[in-house]
Amino acid sequence: MNRRSDIYHQIAAGKRPANLLVIDNHGHFGTDLTGMPMEREVAETVEVMDASGIDRGVVFYCGTDYRRGNDLTLEGAALAPKRFIAYAYLNADDSRKMLAELERCRAAGMVGLKLHSSWVGAGVKFTDPLWQDVWAYCARYRWPVIIHGMLPCLARANPQTTFIHAHGIEAIRNDEAVQAMRECQNYYWDTSSTMTLMGAVEQAVEWFGSERLLFGSDFPLNNMVTRMGTVLAARIYDADMRKILGGNIARLLGIEV
Ligand SMILES: [Zn+2]
Numbered sequence: 001m002n003r004r005s006d007i008y009h010q011i012a013a014g015k016r017p018a019n020l021l022v023i024d025n026h027g028h029f030g031t032d033l034t035g036m037p038m039e040r041e042v043a044e045t046v047e048v049m050d051a052s053g054i055d056r057g058v059v060f061y062c063g064t065d066y067r068r069g070n071d072l073t074l075e076g077a078a079l080a081p082k083r084f085i086a087y088a089y090l091n092a093d094d095s096r097k098m099l100a101e102l103e104r105c106r107a108a109g110m111v112g113l114k115l116h117s118s119w120v121g122a123g124v125k126f127t128d129p130l131w132q133d134v135w136a137y138c139a140r141y142r143w144p145v146i147i148h149g150m151l152p153c154l155a156r157a158n159p160q161t162t163f164i165h166a167h168g169i170e171a172i173r174n175d176e177a178v179q180a181m182r183e184c185q186n187y188y189w190d191t192s193s194t195m196t197l198m199g200a201v202e203q204a205v206e207w208f209g210s211e212r213l214l215f216g217s218d219f220p221l222n223n224m225v226t227r228m229g230t231v232l233a234a235r236i237y238d239a240d241m242r243k244i245l246g247g248n249i250a251r252l253l254g255i256e257v
Contacts, residue, residue: 007241008232016053021246023085023255024049024057024224026146026166026192026216030072038072042079045219049083052225055246056082058216060114061089062148067101074108085253087112087146092121095133102137111253113138114166117149126151135161144252146190152180155187162252164188164214172200181208188252191231191244192216201234201244210240214249 010017029041049057059077061069069089077084088105090098090113102113113134115126124130126147138145139160147154150165153176168189171177180187181204191201191213204213217227231244250256 002235004233004235005238005241007238007245011053011232020053020242021250022054022056022215022228023246023249024054024217024219024228025164025214025249026190027057027059027219027224028062028221029059029076029084030061030069038076039079041220042076042084045224046080046083048219048224052228054224054228056085057219057224058085058087058112058249060087060112060146062114062116062119063089064091064119066091066093070101070105070108070110074110085112086110087114087143089114089116090134091115091119092124092128092130095130098130099133099137102134106141112144112146115145115147115149116166117147120149126154127157138162142252142254144188144249152177152184152187155180155184159184159186162186162188164190166190166216167193167218169193169196169200169204169213172197172203178207181212185212188212188214188248190214190216192218192222192227193230194222196230199234201231202236205234205236205240205244210236210243211248213244215245 007017061073063069066089073086077086088110135158144162144164146164146166148166155163169191170193215231217224
């Protein structure tokens with residue numbers, strides 16, 4: 001494919017392609033970074049989504065106090081429930097407490113899990129046996145697990161669990177991650193990144209197909225429109241573009257397209 005997609009040309013001309021579902025698979029509410037009131041945070045995010053044709057956004061916390069963070073995520077998502085899909089967040093803790101929090105989050109309507117290597121706990125690795133019950137829980141309820149600091153070996157060792165490598169597109173030059181993408185059908189990359197190499201999305205589609213690539217922006221830490229542009233600019237077929245922009249995450253979450 002040596003030209004840009006019809007979807008790119010339509011959006012560049014200010015038109016909305018027919019039946020295009022766009023879901024940003026990576027965003028945050030209540031990240032403790034700005035102290036902005038939740039109402040404003042949600043309203044401004046929806047404004048950007050409306051202006052740029054993004055239908056829905058997946059949201060989760062990142063930080064130290066995971067229970068409070070999950071409450072913040074739920075609070076934000078409840079302000080625009082048709083626009084946001086809430087995931088739970090966990091740090092390392094007593095395993096009964098971790099599973100109890102997952103149950104609390106599932107009962108509240110959350111449908112996936114986010115983990116972050118910077119806050120998970122000093123010295124705690126995602127390969128620690130502590131996480132086995134969490135991976136099994138997520139497999140049982142078909143929750144995708146999106147991990148910042150993802151280790152590709154997790155996908156290999158836990159084939160029943162779906163793992164999303166947050167900012168995975170940055171791993172296009174990482175041999176271990178590339179090999180795992182070739183071999184593990186439960187391993188996904190998201191496109192949220194501040195350093196997407198030119199041509200990385202095209203290269204990933206060529207190597208792995210488009211089924212396990214997910215558009216994400218990392219809003220509000222990153223700009224949704226700019227990040228969507230790195231996908232739109234890729235010289236790939238419309239059918240692949242549709243999957244990356246929303247079709248794949250819709251399939252994972254059981255959302256009707
Ligand atoms: Zn993030």
